[in-house]
Amino acid sequence: MFDFYFDLPLWIRLFVQGLAVMLVMFPIGAACSMAERKIAAWVQDRPGPNRTIAPILAWIPGIGFLRKLGLFQLAADGGKFVFKEDAVPGHVNKFYFIAAPIIAVIPALTTVAVVPFGAYLDAAGQVIPIMLANVDIGLLAVFAISSLSVYAIILAGWASNSKYPFLGSVRASAQLVSYELSMTLSVLPVFLWTNGPLRGETADSLLGSLSLARVVEFQSQSGFWGGLWFGFLMPLSAFIFLVSLFAETNRQPFDTVESEADLVNSFGSEYGAFKWSLFYVAEYCHMLVGSAVFMLLFGGGWNPLPWVTLADFANLLGFAHLPLVTGIVGIGIFLGKVLAMIFFFMWVRWTLPRFRYDQVMAIGWRRLLPLSIANLIAYVIGIALLTK
């Protein structure tokens, strides 16, 4: 079976791989909406959606558990969005109105190409990251493409030709620009470090890479410093990145873009049915990719624990010689971490109230940006001293 797959032309393999990743990511993104509802319910001491079930499935024993989790509610909602009448209001700019949700989904699903989502051990015991494109620009590509998603919101707000969507999209552009700066500055220490004094046994030819897989490689070295996750090494960077991530993905408490209390549904106000749901899938896919990047940079990627790498883990449990098993375990560990992050996102959402718009701007420009610059300077000096 494997031989057949590897005999296929490269472009078919890449196509199949890309499709497979999307087919996993899209449903997870959709399932996050149900997770959000359930977590909201649990925080508010209620059970959440737990009734819906297809009558033809109700006889299966044990299916009540899935029903209680609201899985069929999710399917019903999804089906509703697909089959509902897709109304386009008369006062909108039709071309951009229809283009906006498509443009929202494209960057959300594109960024995953350069984000590794697992690793396996090959026959030689080498850890090979599982990703669609292991390119050197790595994180830069993630930043570049994911910042395109703001165009979708701006387009949606503009094309809707109505006040609240427009206000929302103006807020979105201001907010995303503000927090991108601190976000980018907060990850620079990580890459200074991976290209700096403690780069260990990595060959010099790999220097100057922004690949996310390499960052995880750095967190899986031997020794105290080698095995330490960057989240512990650079807590301030991790914190700034996390806060900026909340702002970039328009999550509470930085939910000013879609603050339904003052902007109805903001850029989604004029949308309905499938187009509306595309915005939400895109938002959750952004969260997924953002959480994945956070976990790769600061959370050790696919390593189960600090100082315990995937290879150590596989050797310990004795399945290191099975590439398929190590691959599944690697993806499982990484996915578990990402979903834990998503849970944290939702947990925060149902805990904190929304910042006012001026507070968002003040935090971004007057607090986070100076902090990230100071953080960068401190690490630059520290790394320079270590290199000497």
Next chain:
Amino acid sequence: MAVIPVERKPLTFAERTYIPQIISGLKTTLKHMVRKPITLEYPEQRPEIPAGYRGVPTLVYDPNGREKCVSCQLCEFVCPPKAIRITPGEIPSDDPTAHVEKRPEEFKIDMLRCIYCGLCQEVCPEEAIWLQNQFSMSGYTREEMVNDKKRLYELGGTLPDAHFKWDKKKAAEEAGNGHH
């Protein structure tokens, strides 16, 4: 009134970063997350009805199975939304409860009009109409929402009191003292 001056302390650095507050908030929500839901899963689980609850008005029997209502029509007159319609009827002389003289031939309460005020229960000299625990009425047609006599007694059941006012009156009459 005594004025208590409260000193407004400036926020500490930790408070201004907002982080300790966020963490304590997260702790609170986590506590709620692991707690059991406090809601009821309604159609299966029913709420406990407190005593004195004013639900759907019903008619009741006395412990001997006699209709307590004597169709005096006071409730019909007092009913603010005019939800009650009573057709009075005589009790035939061969009936064991013939001494009560009257009972409703038909008793209708239009639950689309009823406002659950409880005035009918308050005004009833026979303690025959009671607002009981049922709180949910639904139907597909307007006709279904009108409770007739049969349905009212089904809903009401028997009131376990032991006044037996009419039986005592009959016994007193038979003993010779007509008016007491």
